[in-house]
Amino acid sequence: MSEAAAGVRPQALRALDLGRRIISTPTVGPLLALVLTMAFFTLKSDRFLHAQNLSLVLQQVMVVGVLAIGETLVILTAGIDLSCGTVMAFGQIVMTKLAIDSGVDPLPAIALGMLACVAFGFLNGGLVAGLRLPAFIVTLGTLNIAFALTHVYSKDLTYPPGSSGASSLPSQMLFFGRTFSIGGGDWTYGVVLMFALYGAMWFVLSQTAWGRHVYAVGDDREAARLTGIKTSRVLLSVYVVAGLMYGIAALLFVSRTELGDPNAGQSTENLDAITAVVLGGTSLFGGRGTVIGTLIGAIIVGVFRNGLTLIGVDAVYQYLVTGVLVIVAVAVDQLTHRRRL
Amino acid sequence: MSEREPLLQARGLVKRYGHVVALAGADFELYPGEILAVIGDNGAGKSTLTKTLSGALQPDEGEMRLAGEPVHFRSPRDARRAGIETVYQDLAVAPSLDIAANIFLGREQRRRGPLGFLLRMMDKGAMRREATRHFAELRIGVASITQPVETLSGGQRQGVAVARAAAWGSRLVIMDEPTAALGVKETRQVLDLILQVRERGLPVILISHDMPHVFEVADRIHIMRLGRRVAVVTPKTHTMPQAVAIMTGATPAELEQAMTTEEPA
Numbered sequence: 001m002s003e004a005a006a007g008v009r010p011q012a013l014r015a016l017d018l019g020r021r022i023i024s025t026p027t028v029g030p031l032l033a034l035v036l037t038m039a040f041f042t043l044k045s046d047r048f049l050h051a052q053n054l055s056l057v058l059q060q061v062m063v064v065g066v067l068a069i070g071e072t073l074v075i076l077t078a079g080i081d082l083s084c085g086t087v088m089a090f091g092q093i094v095m096t097k098l099a100i101d102s103g104v105d106p107l108p109a110i111a112l113g114m115l116a117c118v119a120f121g122f123l124n125g126g127l128v129a130g131l132r133l134p135a136f137i138v139t140l141g142t143l144n145i146a147f148a149l150t151h152v153y154s155k156d157l158t159y160p161p162g163s164s165g166a167s168s169l170p171s172q173m174l175f176f177g178r179t180f181s182i183g184g185g186d187w188t189y190g191v192v193l194m195f196a197l198y199g200a201m202w203f204v205l206s207q208t209a210w211g212r213h214v215y216a217v218g219d220d221r222e223a224a225r226l227t228g229i230k231t232s233r234v235l236l237s238v239y240v241v242a243g244l245m246y247g248i249a250a251l252l253f254v255s256r257t258e259l260g261d262p263n264a265g266q267s268t269e270n271l272d273a274i275t276a277v278v279l280g281g282t283s284l285f286g287g288r289g290t291v292i293g294t295l296i297g298a299i300i301v302g303v304f305r306n307g308l309t310l311i312g313v314d315a316v317y318q319y320l321v322t323g324v325l326v327i328v329a330v331a332v333d334q335l336t337h338r339r340r341l
Numbered sequence: 342m343s344e345r346e347p348l349l350q351a352r353g354l355v356k357r358y359g360h361v362v363a364l365a366g367a368d369f370e371l372y373p374g375e376i377l378a379v380i381g382d383n384g385a386g387k388s389t390l391t392k393t394l395s396g397a398l399q400p401d402e403g404e405m406r407l408a409g410e411p412v413h414f415r416s417p418r419d420a421r422r423a424g425i426e427t428v429y430q431d432l433a434v435a436p437s438l439d440i441a442a443n444i445f446l447g448r449e450q451r452r453r454g455p456l457g458f459l460l461r462m463m464d465k466g467a468m469r470r471e472a473t474r475h476f477a478e479l480r481i482g483v484a485s486i487t488q489p490v491e492t493l494s495g496g497q498r499q500g501v502a503v504a505r506a507a508a509w510g511s512r513l514v515i516m517d518e519p520t521a522a523l524g525v526k527e528t529r530q531v532l533d534l535i536l537q538v539r540e541r542g543l544p545v546i547l548i549s550h551d552m553p554h555v556f557e558v559a560d561r562i563h564i565m566r567l568g569r570r571v572a573v574v575t576p577k578t579h580t581m582p583q584a585v586a587i588m589t590g591a592t593p594a595e596l597e598q599a600m601t602t603e604e605p606a
Contacts, residue, residue: 209449216435223433228447
């Protein structure tokens with residue numbers, strides 16, 4: 001038995017090792033996965049590769065994409081934020097209800113909605129950094145708190161009430177849903193904003209001291225503290241910035257759906273954001289990853305959802321596929337982590 | 342200032358934890374340009390003493406002077422500001438960041454002009470050049486200053502920590518069991534580094550319980566017992582068994598007292 005195993009194992013290991021090496025190179029793995037996914041759906045559906053459809057993918061990706069920027073920051077510090085979707089839902093209910101029910105001017109209403117998300121970030125960060133509670137439990141708690149607040153505050157109504165028809169939301173809230181045409185596709189300003197935010201966060205993480213400290217804290221919090229970094233402050237700021245991202249995602253959600261919806265962000269957005277981060281090559285162990293990888297990861301998730309719909313797969317199976325995707329990505333992360341140890 | 346004036350001096354340090362007395366009136370002197378080893382049995386107070394000197398603990402009684410001036414460190418940050426850097430045994434580095442980033446961790450340099458002022462952009466080039474210079478000075482060989490620290494051996498990682506301490510410690514460097522986590526060959530590298538640091542004129546406080554290493558690199562050996570300094574010996578005047586005898590209390594106290602007057606040559 002052992003002889004047969006010895007004959008097979010080295011080759012298998014070598015193949016596995018090569019696979020790992022490619023995958024562990026930042027953004028190469030995710031990019032390859034994206035190309036393969038797109039190739040698959042191009043073969044399966046002749047509508048997939050049209051500019052019209054690709055611009056639709058990006059429109060569908062934009063909310064999750066911006067949520068995933070905040071989620072990347074948190075995961076880089078070896079944390080996790082399960083509350084991102086429901087916090088966003090709370091933010092969009094706050095901004096739409098204030099504007100429609102309370103007659104608050106659009107811009108202050110938007111600002112207050114975002115502030116609500118920032119406040120949740122502050123709460124998460126304060127509990128994780130200050131009281132040193134595990135991020136998983138803290139954000140599981142705030143997920144439910146935000147969920148409850150959303151339903152209490154909205155009284156389970158959408159804003160504006162009723163469903164379809166011309167939206168009575170102020171135009172400022174719909175700006176990022178507006179489209180312009182390039183090359184046969186309809187691109188929204190929200191998609192442009194998403195790319196701009198990715199560019200800005202890439203700069204902050206790779207070119208500023210704060211970005212470096214985020215990585216250092218995620219790598220080894222105690223070692224970072226010993227070198228003189230104020231680790232609690234870095235952690236708190238990460239959760240606050242993540243909250244701001246969820247607030248921006250809330251505005252993008254409203255602009256896209258033209259609705260404040262209490263049932264938003266409960267299932268797909270939460271898991272999709274985390275899936276995007278992990279697919280993008282950011283390690284759940286912290287200290288490793290890039291936002292560019294996350295952008296690719298978010299597009300992979302979007303391509304899967306869009307492509308499966310195109311080839312007529314039932315929506316329920318999309319959950320199944322995303323579930324499998326996130327587990328595969330985490331498994332790859334685990335294997336490369338073990339190799340490093 | 343004469344050579345005989347201590348750079349760092351402590352008198353009558355007392356630290357209590359409830360009924361336990363960790364430091365019972367400990368004295369301490371470090372002279373310019375020397376490697377002073379601190380040895381002692383477990384519970385003798387060497388770790389409490391080091392933490393007090395590095396600012397991690399505040400003594401209940403006693404005073405400390407740095408270059409003759411009274412100092413009170415409320416945190417390691419205070420000590421660091423005064424030019425005292427500490428190297429820890431457990432490799433306090435950020436593995437995923439590169440060597441240059443680790444040397445400048447927490448002390449990043451910003452670019453000049455609006456890029457640095459408005460956008461807070463780091464000057465990576467300048468930091469790499471500086472880090473390369475520090476490595477050359479200490480004769481640490483690495484393939485590239487932009488290598489992630491996780492690709493280095495344990496000895497090289499501790500080399501990064503030592504280089505960081507030497508780069509920023511303007512007064513002295515404390516090394517708390519710097520080789521405890523390392524293998525034989527890697528320990529050798531770190532010991533050589535400690536000598537290099539002294540060569541550059543920085544005095545070193547080396548806390549270790551490895552007698553052969555202590556006797557190899559130290560100029561003087563400060564021996565702790567029961568929360569006090571019981572003797573200061575040198576590798577020239579004492580053998581290892583003698584030092585151990587003092588450390589464990591096997592040698593009577595009268596002899597020890599005579600030895601505490603010993604000063605560096």
